[in-house]
Amino acid sequence: MSSTPPTSEGHGSFPESSAEGHAPAPGREPSASQIGISNAVFYALFVVMGGTYVVLIVGMLIADAAYMTEKTFDGITSEGRSLLSVISHNPISTALADKRIQHSIWLSLISCTMSAVISVMIAIPMGYLISRHDFRGKRLLDAVLDIPIVLPPLVIGLSLLILFQFPPFRWIARDVVYQVPSVVLAQFSVACAFAVRTMKATFDHINPRCEDVAITLGCSRAQAFGWVLLPEAERGILTAFTLAWARSLGEFGPLLIFSGATRMKTEVLSTSVFLEMNVGDIEAAVAVSFIMVMAAVVVLILTRMIGSNHHAIQ
Amino acid sequence: MIQIENLSVRAGDFRIQNVSLTVPSGRYGVLMGKTGSGKTTILETVLGLRDASMGRIVLGDLDVTGLNPAVRGVGYVPQDGALFSSMTVRDHLDFALMIRKTPKPACQQRVEELAELLGIENLLDRKPHGLSGGERQRVALGRALSFQPKVLCLDEPLSALDDDTRVRMCDLLSDVQKKTGTTTLHVTHNRDEAERLADYLFRIRDGQIQQVRPES
Numbered sequence: 001m002s003s004t005p006p007t008s009e010g011h012g013s014f015p016e017s018s019a020e021g022h023a024p025a026p027g028r029e030p031s032a033s034q035i036g037i038s039n040a041v042f043y044a045l046f047v048v049m050g051g052t053y054v055v056l057i058v059g060m061l062i063a064d065a066a067y068m069t070e071k072t073f074d075g076i077t078s079e080g081r082s083l084l085s086v087i088s089h090n091p092i093s094t095a096l097a098d099k100r101i102q103h104s105i106w107l108s109l110i111s112c113t114m115s116a117v118i119s120v121m122i123a124i125p126m127g128y129l130i131s132r133h134d135f136r137g138k139r140l141l142d143a144v145l146d147i148p149i150v151l152p153p154l155v156i157g158l159s160l161l162i163l164f165q166f167p168p169f170r171w172i173a174r175d176v177v178y179q180v181p182s183v184v185l186a187q188f189s190v191a192c193a194f195a196v197r198t199m200k201a202t203f204d205h206i207n208p209r210c211e212d213v214a215i216t217l218g219c220s221r222a223q224a225f226g227w228v229l230l231p232e233a234e235r236g237i238l239t240a241f242t243l244a245w246a247r248s249l250g251e252f253g254p255l256l257i258f259s260g261a262t263r264m265k266t267e268v269l270s271t272s273v274f275l276e277m278n279v280g281d282i283e284a285a286v287a288v289s290f291i292m293v294m295a296a297v298v299v300l301i302l303t304r305m306i307g308s309n310h311h312a313i314q
Numbered sequence: 315m316i317q318i319e320n321l322s323v324r325a326g327d328f329r330i331q332n333v334s335l336t337v338p339s340g341r342y343g344v345l346m347g348k349t350g351s352g353k354t355t356i357l358e359t360v361l362g363l364r365d366a367s368m369g370r371i372v373l374g375d376l377d378v379t380g381l382n383p384a385v386r387g388v389g390y391v392p393q394d395g396a397l398f399s400s401m402t403v404r405d406h407l408d409f410a411l412m413i414r415k416t417p418k419p420a421c422q423q424r425v426e427e428l429a430e431l432l433g434i435e436n437l438l439d440r441k442p443h444g445l446s447g448g449e450r451q452r453v454a455l456g457r458a459l460s461f462q463p464k465v466l467c468l469d470e471p472l473s474a475l476d477d478d479t480r481v482r483m484c485d486l487l488s489d490v491q492k493k494t495g496t497t498t499l500h501v502t503h504n505r506d507e508a509e510r511l512a513d514y515l516f517r518i519r520d521g522q523i524q525q526v527r528p529e530s
Binding site for chain 2: 207210212214215217223231234
């Protein structure tokens with residue numbers, strides 16, 4: 001032991017650098033100005049790339065509005081009406097006065113709400129089971145739930161149509177296919193997949209310890225779910241509802257095949273746009289599109305308000 | 315009494331085999347060990363949140379091995395408190411009594427008792443959002459004690475607290491345990507906390523439990 005001279009064992013991993021003290025690192029030191037420029041370029045690039053999409057979305061909406069404004073004022077100049085007549089004579093009020101569009105609006109509101117409610121009712125238990133439990137075939141189930149998201153919408157409509165050729169569905173096909181229930185079913189088929197995804201993510205983010213505690217306090221599984229987990233998931237449920245509702249409002253492909261596009265019967269707003277375009281009435285088509293945009297915005301604002309109120313109380 | 319007899323538990327790839335410990339009635343037991351030593355797994359098995367593959371767990375006079383956690387009568391304070399974000403502090407203290415359909419006046423009395431015991435009278439109408447770490451753990455402790463359990467299980471309840479709060483919470487835990495006489499099993503990796511609180515101190519290392527205090 002005494003024969004061993006004291007060595008710099010502690011610095012053994014970097015013998016060269018320790019021997020030379022503060023030896024300059026090979027290459028150049030990064031300069032502050034270069035980093036500054038690089039950061040500026042980085043953010044500028046990202047803002048431009050991301051901003052392109054925002055410009056596209058806002059641009060589309062502005063174009064719709066500009067088109068309608070143009071058409072409204074065209075009417076004034078060509079027919080010599082007063083400026084105040086803008087309120088009663090514009091593409092939206094004309095569309096709203098149309099009995100067929102009125103029917104389409106009501107059916108859209110009712111069918112979207114029904115499909116969103118059913119979607120959430122199915123998504124809550126499904127999301128819970130997938131999030132909280134491991135079971136055989138879970139990955140397969142996960143993949144199956146993605147089918148409605150990745151499948152072309154037309155194929156879903158066609159598949160629904162084919163499904164109702166077989167019992168037991170065939171027995172009720174007369175009351176469903178090309179009838180109002182088919183609208184809800186077609187919307188639900190796609191919307192529910194989005195609701196399930198949202199609910200799974202919601203339950204994933206809730207601390208499972210809360211349920212454990214509830215159970216040690218004397219709760220059954222159902223009580224722990226109802227008293228503890230469900231209130232915690234309230235915002236997620238609202239998001240799932242909004243997403244399912246908006247998805248249902250935009251549904252078109254499956255409806256065209258499975259429900260048909262019969263005016264005053266299975267016509268919803270997306271079908272109205274299609275039908276108006278088909279007869280060459282672009283003004284009406286844009287007006288109905290605008291009504292859809294407004295409906296979607298109202299639902300988004302309402303659910304956000306309910307959600308943020310709830311959060312404020314907390 | 316908390317009696318763990320020749321317990322074996324499996325949690326994924328992790329395994330604990332043939333461990334035993336006993337905390338006599340009304341005493342404060344601390345199980346100390348490093349992260350990943352399996353102490354939480356043992357606690358969860360006492361609570362019934364994990365199944366024992368072998369061995370026995372006796373709480374009081376009752377063999378609870380295989381019994382549903384809801385009927386074991388064990389109060390549980392997890393590491394992060396796991397408070398219910400939509401409930402007020404009062405609802406937390408009330409919750410187990412509400413599940414037991416306890417009459418309203420008795421609930422109210424119990425809530426007041428607990429709030430006084432834990433010094434959280436001024437928090438009763440608040441929700442967990444915005445409570446400090448120490449306050450959260452007091453609420454979690456009150457919730458666990460609300461139904462007057464025979465046994466209390468604490469899983470690293472003070473690990474997220476700053477040093478001052480930790481010392482104060484240690485005093486509170488010790489005080490509350492003496493007042494209520496609840497047999498307690500507290501799991502921690504903190505030696506100081508263990509030394510301060512334990513009537514019975516156990517150390518888990520390499521899958522073996524060794525009783526440190528009182529020496530067996």
